[in-house]
Amino acid sequence: MRNTRILEANSVSKVFADSGDLQVLHEVSMHVEQGEFVSIVGKSGCGKSTLLYILSTMDTNYSGDIFLDGQLLKGRTPEELARIRNEKIGFVFQFHYLLNEFSVLENVMLPAIKLGKYPRHQIREMALEKLRMLDVMSEANKNPNQLSGGQKQRVAIARALINSPKIIIADEPTGNLDQVNSEIVFNIFTELSGVFKQSLLVVTHDKEFASRTDRIIEMVDGRVVSQV
């Protein structure tokens, strides 16, 4: 069954050395199957975001093993990790983190330009397609700061999808949105999971949101207490 596991963590531990050897993660093991929509829930400070950044290759200071798409992430150079991140992971943050220096369309295109797999005009078509899918195509040539919060988050999701990643990792994607926009974002995620078989890993403290995902991983004080 291992070959269907997109993301797998084995006994991942992390210690914050600079805050008095505080251990934030204790032997965390979890996995995400292909096409699965998994949520991680827990109180503030339980280590769920820390785990997320370790899983997303941005934090490399941990013990334990992580496999992404069957590849061990340990011992790789920052360059290799950047490449993996670019190709296999799509990111959605609590804040949209769009770059105001670029237009909405260019923001969506940026990861694909880095990947360099397709010519520029094709990337443009792909980006427009993603924007259309997320119903923000009319905003393509605007500047990100002209958009509403919900629109920004949808553009951020389009950006995460542009390289057809193996997994989308989201950190509190609805944390900054109102009820209506949260609902829209959630529906996008379920659609991605159901229709496009996209694997998703979402950190949230919204129980309501979590309850509607395929599987909930609950964390307390740096330990996984239940995987339903």
Added chain:
Amino acid sequence: MKGGAVTGIAWALMMAKWRQTLVAGLGVMFGITMFVTMLGFMTGLNHLLDGLILNRTPHVRIYHELKATPLQPVQKVLQDQQHFIRSIRPLVSKNKIRNSEALTAYLKKHPNVAGVAPRVSSQVFYSLGTSNLGGTLQGVDVATESAKFHLADYVTEGDITNLINVPNSIIIGKGIADIMLLKIGDPLEIIMPDASSKRLKVVGFFQSGIKDIDKVLSYTDVSNLQSMMDVPSDHFTEIYVNLKDMKQAPVLAGEISKMFDVDAEDIQKANSQFETGTKVRTIISYSVGITLLIVAGFGIYNILNMLIYEKMDTIAILKAMGYSGSDVKRIFSIISVSIGIGGGIAGMLMGFILSNVIDQIPFNTASLPTVKTYPVSYNPGFYAIAFLFSFVTTFFAGYFPSRKASQMDPVSIIRGK
């Protein structure tokens, strides 16, 4: 967004804050402008000061000094014995340079010699009506003097070539003209030491910058004066030599005086203070120039550092999207070097314009009658140094902040919110 991923991002980041980019570019531009202008101006002034001496003094002056022979003829016969005959005095005509034809031929073939101008001079009286004025008349080889030397620069009225075009003509010092109320075209009677006299036509005035010289000295064509003195055409009292490499003057002077038994004086000996002055002025110019560049360099560093700190969020997002540390480093290096190149080119342009402006400011000095405006040097070397410096400084000024940016941990930025 055009160009490669990295150049496109660099361009977009610069354009997004174009005012800040402009200010950074202006900072570079200002430094380079000042460097080019100051160095050009100071070098121009230095050349002017050097010219005060160089234009008047030949690199090597060959002459035959009138002096008593150190070895009286009687001593040659009666060595180590007491003698009382000490009456052999030097002949006046002996101040002519011996074997001058062979000497000039030798000099003209010498690889380092740029110009050879023989001169002949005589004591004369300038006579007009009842007033007689003592002075010196020099016969010069007009063609060589105006091509290889600077005599023509000091002719303030009239033209030096008239000395050949107009027969029996003379260019007199401005002082003489003022005393004797002479105008161009007036005749002037010259009385030679042997009491013979000749009428010459005034075709120009010269101003050497030294009043006492202007009151006594005049110039005429060399063959004209030779005929007035009733001497053959190889009779010269001085030979002026200019070299391609001035530093070789002492060597050549020594060589000539030994080979041809003449006196030869090099410019370094004639103006020993000149070299010191030039050296000191050059040191001053370069200290000012280097100071300007260092100050400009720190300005560039500060601006780029600030620019990168402001972009920390952007860097974090780019990294999260999969842009690597070296991509980030390249982005900021492109930004800083573009600012450097843009500012450098603008600075050279502005420096050139400013130099031109200075070049227009009137500057009149009695000692250099040909100089009408402030002198400015347009040495392309300064421009090359300035451009190279703007490139290198901005590269290093951008390198350290961009290295910091490339090593930055995106999680700390993203989670810090």
